[in-house]
Amino acid sequence: MGALTLTQVAKSFGSTEVIKGVDLQVEEGEFCVFVGPSGCGKSTLLRMIAGLEDVTGGDVKIDGKRINDLAPAKREIAMVFQSYALYPHLTVRDNMGLALKQAGVAKSEVTAATDKAAAMLSLDALMARRPAELSGGQRQRVAIGRAIVRRPKLFLFDEPLSNLDAALRVQTRIEIARLHRELGATMIYVTHDQVEAMTLADKIVVLRAGKVEQVGAPMELYNNPANTFVAGFIGSPQMNFLTAGALGLQSDTLGIRPEHLAISREAGQIAGRISHVEKLGGETLVYANTEGQGLLTVRLFGEHDFTVDETVSLTPDLSRAFHFDATGQRLR
Numbered sequence: 001m002g003a004l005t006l007t008q009v010a011k012s013f014g015s016t017e018v019i020k021g022v023d024l025q026v027e028e029g030e031f032c033v034f035v036g037p038s039g040c041g042k043s044t045l046l047r048m049i050a051g052l053e054d055v056t057g058g059d060v061k062i063d064g065k066r067i068n069d070l071a072p073a074k075r076e077i078a079m080v081f082q083s084y085a086l087y088p089h090l091t092v093r094d095n096m097g098l099a100l101k102q103a104g105v106a107k108s109e110v111t112a113a114t115d116k117a118a119a120m121l122s123l124d125a126l127m128a129r130r131p132a133e134l135s136g137g138q139r140q141r142v143a144i145g146r147a148i149v150r151r152p153k154l155f156l157f158d159e160p161l162s163n164l165d166a167a168l169r170v171q172t173r174i175e176i177a178r179l180h181r182e183l184g185a186t187m188i189y190v191t192h193d194q195v196e197a198m199t200l201a202d203k204i205v206v207l208r209a210g211k212v213e214q215v216g217a218p219m220e221l222y223n224n225p226a227n228t229f230v231a232g233f234i235g236s237p238q239m240n241f242l243t244a245g246a247l248g249l250q251s252d253t254l255g256i257r258p259e260h261l262a263i264s265r266e267a268g269q270i271a272g273r274i275s276h277v278e279k280l281g282g283e284t285l286v287y288a289n290t291e292g293q294g295l296l297t298v299r300l301f302g303e304h305d306f307t308v309d310e311t312v313s314l315t316p317d318l319s320r321a322f323h324f325d326a327t328g329q330r331l332r
Contacts, residue, residue: 002153002186003028003063004049010057011044011210018044020210021058026188026203031180033189035197036207036233042190043158045207049188050079050156062153078147079156082163084139086131086146092118093127096145110149117145120179137168144179157189161196173199194234198222206230228328231255237285237297242270242316244323246292251331255322258285258299261314263306268313272296277306288312 004026011019019041026032034042047053049060051072059066067075086095094101096117097110105113118124121141131139140160147155157176161169177200180187191197197204198218206213206221206229214226218234225231231239237258244254247269262268263286272290286298286306296314306312323331 004032004154004186004188005061005064006045006049006058007061008058009045009048009055009060011041011048011053012056018210019048019056022210022212024205024212024215026186028186029184030202031177031187031189031200032203032205033191033197033201034205034207035191035194036213038192039209040207041210042192042207046156046158046188046190049154050077051075076153077156078150078152078154079158080140080143080147080160082159084131084143084163086139086142088131091128091130092123092134092142092145095131095142096149099146099150113149113151114145117148120148120182121145121175135168136164137172140164140172141175144176148179148183153186155185155187157187159190159192161191161193169196176200195236198234204234206233224330225255225322226330228253228255228324231322231324231330237299239322240293240296240316241324242293242296247316249318249323251323252326253324253328254316255324256316256320258297259301260317260320261296261298262317263288263298263300264313264315265310266313268315270296270314270316272312272314274306274308274310274312277308279303286312288314290314 006022006024009019009022034045036042044053048055055068060068093114097114100110100113118127123141123145126138161172164172173196189200201218204218204221205215208229214221214230221230221234235257239255239257240261242254244251270290270293272288274286275289276287278285284300284304288296290296325331
């Protein structure tokens with residue numbers, strides 16, 4: 001259980017429309033990620049599903065039941081926030097089991113549920129501690145455990161890794177993916193980080209200015225972006241966009257990913273001068289200012305000895321290029 005359907009869902013604050021007629025189907029057991037730049041409406045949309053924001057127009061349904069007018073507590077959802085939202089005076093065990101206790105669930109059932117969640121999240125040894133005695137990563141695991149014990153139809157995550165350092169983000173991301181596999185639950189996850197979206201999602205929803213730009217599996221969006229916005233947002237480093245006419249091509253814009261742009265010290269198609277080099281060990285990123293095409297990024301695997309101010313030439317692999325029209329839409 002836990003299929004989600006959004007039909008022409010809209011949200012306005014006064015005269016300002018922030019969600020503009022969103023249609024979406026999330027199947028039971030799917031891990032769906034809302035992604036997009038700050039201000040695109042992804043957190044507002046999540047809060048509408050949770051019941052924390054009113055729906056101005058359209059319908060929100062879980063398992064076919066319209067829930068627009070249901071209080072958050074009646075929606076059978078559990079939400080994990082960026083800020084953890086733990087009670088500082090309660091132990092880990094009590095934080096995790098509080099919702100069940102308040103619902104009148106028998107103490108033995110609460111204990112069994114919290115013990116099971118603690119085992120899944122490696123929190124067994126921390127159950128008697130209070131939030132102040134935990135690291136940021138441990139606090140977030142407690143918040144996730146609190147959601148698990150409620151056995152919701154739908155898990156909602158609102159940028160849960162934003163407060164963690166880089167190493168903890170990777171570790172917690174792996175744990176969330178494992179939990180999804182073990183629980184088989186429907187999960188909706190909001191992030192501005194496209195790497196999180198690519199590594200966690202079964203389905204990605206790319207939002208811009210309150211509208212859905214494209215919905216699809218991670219590699220579908222990577223290999224078949226609908227427009228320049230999706231093409232530029234999905235993929236790291238960002239896709240290069242070239243003026244196609246300068247290369248003798250018919251489309252308005254040519255998109256080429258950094259790994260499909262060759263670089264050479266010999267004469268080539270696009271002349272440039274290196275402005276910055278990032279040597280990352282497993283890969284090298286070269287940024288070059290070019291004549292007529294602006295700053296372009298080249299991704300090379302392994303170590304390379306290119307240096308700043310070196311004159312180079314760049315050649316796109318046209319067999320891997322994306323072609324866009326004047327409105328930014330993909331030409332098929």
